[in-house]
Amino acid sequence: MRLSDNRVIMKITVSQITRKYEATLRKLEIEIKRRKTAEAKLKAYEGHEKQLMVKARQMEEEVRLLSRQVLLAHEEERKEISRELHDDIAQTLAGINVYLASLEIELTGNTRDLKKKIAATRRLVVDSVDIVHRFARKLRPRLLDDLGLVAALEAFTKDFTKQTRIPVRLKSVSGLDQMNGEKRTALYRVATSALTNVAKHARASLVSVSITKLPDSVRMVIRDNGKGFDVKRDFNRSKRKRLGLIGMRERIQIVGGTFVVDSGPGKGTTLRAEIPFVDGAKG
Numbered sequence: 001m002r003l004s005d006n007r008v009i010m011k012i013t014v015s016q017i018t019r020k021y022e023a024t025l026r027k028l029e030i031e032i033k034r035r036k037t038a039e040a041k042l043k044a045y046e047g048h049e050k051q052l053m054v055k056a057r058q059m060e061e062e063v064r065l066l067s068r069q070v071l072l073a074h075e076e077e078r079k080e081i082s083r084e085l086h087d088d089i090a091q092t093l094a095g096i097n098v099y100l101a102s103l104e105i106e107l108t109g110n111t112r113d114l115k116k117k118i119a120a121t122r123r124l125v126v127d128s129v130d131i132v133h134r135f136a137r138k139l140r141p142r143l144l145d146d147l148g149l150v151a152a153l154e155a156f157t158k159d160f161t162k163q164t165r166i167p168v169r170l171k172s173v174s175g176l177d178q179m180n181g182e183k184r185t186a187l188y189r190v191a192t193s194a195l196t197n198v199a200k201h202a203r204a205s206l207v208s209v210s211i212t213k214l215p216d217s218v219r220m221v222i223r224d225n226g227k228g229f230d231v232k233r234d235f236n237r238s239k240r241k242r243l244g245l246i247g248m249r250e251r252i253q254i255v256g257g258t259f260v261v262d263s264g265p266g267k268g269t270t271l272r273a274e275i276p277f278v279d280g281a282k283g
Contacts, residue, residue, distance in 0.1 A: 068254045075140070075185055082140040090132040097125040141188075148177035149184040150211075156192055157209065164199045172211040176218065183275055186251045187211070187220050190259075193248055194222045194271050202226025202269060217257075219274045228267040248273070 104118045136142075137155070144152035150172045157168040177184065191209060198204050204226030211220045248271070249259040257275030 064254065067250055071251065071254065072182070078140040079145070082136040082142070085132050085136040085139070086142065090129050090136070093125050093129045093132065097122050097129070100125065144184065144188055145181075149179075149188055150174075150176060152188055153191055153209065156188075157195070160195050160199070166199065166204060167206055168195070169206070169208040171209070173213045175213065176211065179218065179275075179277060183218075183255045186255045186257075186275065187218070187273065189251055190248045190271070190273050191220065191222060193244060197244060198224045198226060198269075201229075204268065213277070214274070217274050217276050219272065222271045223268065225268045228263045228265050228269050230265060231261050231263050 100118050100122050104115055104122070107115055107118075137159075141152045141155060143155050153170060153172070157170050161167055195207065195209075198207055202224050204224035207222065207224045209220070209222050211218060245261060252259040252273045252275060255275050257273060260272045261269070262272070263269035
């Protein structure tokens with residue numbers, strides 16, 4: 001409606017306001033419904049995600065238990081083969097050598113060629129006995145079971161230096177054999193694997209192995225002054241090296257410990273393994 005001074009007054013009826021309000025309300029209801037649907041889907045997705053996480057953790061734990069069983073089975077198998085090599089085959093070869101020695105003494109007259117053949121055979125038997133003993137030690141050193149972790153590591157590092165001419169400085173504390181056999185074996189296997197890697201890849205001139213006792217745990221540090229490597233890159237690129245490091249880490253994690261690799265080109269390599277000590281034991 002236009003007034004005398006040209007001003008315009010808009011006339012809006014109640015029914016128009018009501019229709020407009022109802023239209024807005026319908027839009028609002030649709031939006032609320034859409035958001036509730038989206039929220040329900042999100043909750044369902046979150047629930048599904050939680051279930052997947054729980055299942056993944058269960059599978060991870062199952063794989064860890066399976067790996068532990070496989071390692072224990074392998075260790076028992078190594079122990080059995082080592083015992084058979086040492087007690088049966090080596091003893092048999094030693095017996096043959098003694099028998100040949102007695103024949104050699106009994107021979108007289110023009111039997112020089114036969115004596116030479118027997119002497120050569122005896123040398124072969126002696127070499128075979130040494131090979132069997134070395135193979136048995138490599139599979140499972142009896143020292144680890146009979147005299148403990150430190151004695152086994154001392155024997156291994158001494159043989160390692162003899163074979164590779166790489167000196168190894170071994171420092172350890174007493175009381176480590178209060179740990180159970182599984183933990184001692186884990187530390188021994190990690191140390192031997194690490195030194196084997198040093199001989200194959202590091203080009204190092206010195207290696208140190210130290211084992212210290214912390215309030216509730218045992219820490220083993222293996223350090224070499226070799227060429228080092230890019231840990232992140234080699235974990236991705238070198239399958240063989242990655243599997244070796246993963247194998248060491250798995251052994252330590254299985255007994256409840258942690259395993260860390262610190263290295264870099266030209267910096268050498270340091271491996272740290274820390275595992276819990278047996279309850280109530282004092283180092």
